[in-house]
Amino acid sequence: MFIIKCPFCGERDQSEFSSGGEAHIIRPKQPTELSDDEWAEYLFMRKNIKGVQFERWNHSHGCRKWFNMVRDTSNDIIHAVYKMGEKPPIK
């Protein structure tokens, strides 16, 4: 259980949010030219990092807007929150 600072609404309980999984997975520009391996990579393969991970979250029971988050999955500490389209504030 943790508190998330929505970039639009401020601090709210995590239960108001839904996780959208790993961030910065780029949708293929030419889907018709993708091989099966590339499709598998895009659709299914995930980093699933134990440690600092970049994620998408949605404030589903609030403003319903999407945003990005940097979170340590080993202790659930949030390092940064940033809007969609923005560059991650930490590497």
Added chain:
Amino acid sequence: MKFLYCAAQLEIIEYSILIKYFWQNMKNKYSIFSLIKNAFSYHENWQRAWRDPEPKKEYDAIIVGGGGHGLATAFYLAKKHDMRNIAVVEKGWIGGGNTGRNTTIIRSNYLWDASAGLYDHALKIWKGLSQELNYNVMFSQRGVMNLAHNLQDVRDLKRRTHANRLNGIDAVWLNTEEVKKFCPIINTSPDIRYPVLGGTLQKRAGTARHDAVAWGYARGADEMGVDIIQNCEVKGIKRNGDCVEGLETTKGFIKTKKVGVAAAGHSSVIANMAGIRLPLESKPLQALVSEPIKPIIDTVVMSNAVHAYISQSDKGELVIGAGTDDYVSYTQKGTHNIVEGTLKAILELYPIFSRMKMLRQWGGIVDICPDASPIISKTSIKGLYFNCGWGTGGFKATPGSGDLFAHTIANDEPHKLNKAFNLNRFVSGDLVDEHGAAAVAH
């Protein structure tokens, strides 16, 4: 006279050999006799169930992860494939991960042929497991009932009973009255938020004591010479090109040509060390138990739609399974609202429990595959095998999973029962989609 004396002496020697053999055998075998023998010494002289060895320099194979699946794999590698120079490395203590954290439900009523084959293979081994291991795993075929709460549930569950029966798996459809008769404490009133419209019953299904499964397999494997090395965390996988050369661990480098990974929630962490990608996400799954009470529920009841499942342990605690959180986390915690949602459903279905106190709540990290089916597979690296992706339902498969994973490692080829559960299915698209269809509780 002299002759008679000699004969008597010979007989005494023979008897003493017999007695010695008997005692030795008793020393290793748990039985009523060993229980009586140890009672005379106030149970202070029981032999260790398994050794605590330091790692050797080299093994023929190493299993990463000392949970049920890993230990079962080592057991069957030694027993069926005669690979005795092997080890299990475990970063904590054996059975301390998901093996000791699940709600101990065992069933095989899965929809698809591949899953039915896999899980029923396990169920068949469960039946004779206590005898095979000489260790009481308290396997109890008390039946598992899956409730339907809406029309789509009814259709799905009926379809599943038909599919099960075509695969030789026992399954029956029960209407609401029959559900009530089988488990009288269920509230079958049509006025509740999600009324009980019926359910399926697998009578061969049930529960087992999860700790005993880990300990029984550990003891059995150790007896055949398998080294079980606890407090030994894998830090890296050494490769020579596309072949495995050994493991870097907190107890030093161990050489081996074959590594079988059964690391559940931490599978992706190990995969990253080897530089391969897995389609997994690790999420917290919670469970809780109540204070112990007298026997009240003699079966297992699962409700997928409202996400509540319940059974009663032999100690008398109600064992309640909650759901997963939707975000990746390795914290073995979970959020309160998940538990709250489950308890709301439990109270609506079983109003009799409204004044029960919950004793303990805990979380485990489950590795979930996109198709909710496991992976028991070779990888692109020679000598590296993965057994993962069991998600929220791996315990029931423990013996079958170990058996098939051992086969895959020993022969470098999958068994026909785990062929469909290869890593390549995410490339070919030949998924075993058990998500909504098979009463897989998520």
